[in-house]
Amino acid sequence: MAKVKRRILVVDDVQTSTTMMTYLFKRAGYDAIAKNNPVDALKWLQSLAEDERPDIIISDLNMPQMSGNYFVRRIRSDAANARIGIIMLSAMKDKDSVVGSMQAGADDYLVKPINSRDLLSRVEILLKREVKTRTRPEEPKVSAAVLSVFSLKGGAGVSTLAVNLAVAMAKLWGKETVLLDATAKNSHCGILLGLSQPTTTLAQLAEINTVSATVIEKALTRHATGVKLLAAPVSPIKAELVKAKTIGALWPHLNASYPVVVVDAGSELRENTLAVLDNSTKILVVVTPEKGGVQAAANALQVFKQLEYPDERIALVLNQTIAEGGLLPSDIEAALQQKIACIIPHNQVAAMQAWSGQPFVEQDAASEISLAIAGMAYQLSPPRLKDNPPETPSDLLTAVQPVAAPVG
16 A cells, blocks of 8 residues: 655745745655635635644744734644644744744644755654654543623724623623723723723733743733733733734633633724634624614624635524614624624613613613523523532522523
8 A cells, every 4th residue: 555645734925945845745745735825725625624734833923914814823723633733834933922832722833944854854843743642532621601892893892791791790600701802992990890990911921931821810810700800001002012822822711710701892893802813702793773773783794704604603693782773683693694693782871871881780780681691691601500500599680591592
């Protein structure tokens, strides 16, 4: 029987580079495939059967449309391709670039110009290591339900909904819930919880080389409701320090330690935002009942389609920001060609009080708006919470459990 060739995928936007490397690998006895666009490479990877996947991926760091680091994170987030060996290539040799790629999920990093003998040697080493790890039984992982609230329209109520969803989740189950404020600017979660500005934010975590579980826990600001806030920087200058690798470093601890993480994903599509959305169990796209809100939702849905997010990960939430005269839910569904999963009723008084640091559920747990958000929280709760309810259910859980409608 002929020996099966090990397969290598080369991804670089410069065609001369992919041509040179594929020739090098083929001459060394490998089966080499080239892609000059990381988006095309992802689509190709997702189309493959298990026995067709590459053993190694060689990726350039700086590419248009999608950076090498983001490309790697997308691969690592896909269980089918997560264990492929990855070597990053770049002309950048500073420590931050190397660490950033390794945190994204690369196994090795080589600085250009590449020595062909060195590259082949690194591939051989990685293949040997990959064979050993592949035989190890994979340990079952317990992951948090990551619920990201997002809109491409500012003023849609993303922060208010994220805060109240986190509070409702903590109240329902009596379990601490993390609220991650991943907004790039106009951070409001702390205000909506009535908290003074935390001393540690994502900006401080971005300046630490190793973000350990202890460091993350110290950065969390505890609220009386059971919500633990990981705050965004207030200063726009400090916000620029927060990169996708900062967000990526949080997941191992948060996934292992909390049943639910609610994310205020803001209203901008930046690499940080994508690092959050890629790791989300459910993305709640907030739409408001007017043309601008519907167009923003349509744009967001189109982006998610291009990123090939599964439909079941996306849910539309209609926030009734207008007392009367807004677009009807049926008109919005027709325009977006997607069902609305949850409607948050208009309540101007509650909305004003929320900005004084009083979440809806804290104001009046029996109000229509509180029950709408609590019902959504219940349906989005992971099975391990629903299957193991508190011995003494909270009044909120008792109220929403029989009537909560499915979300998404």
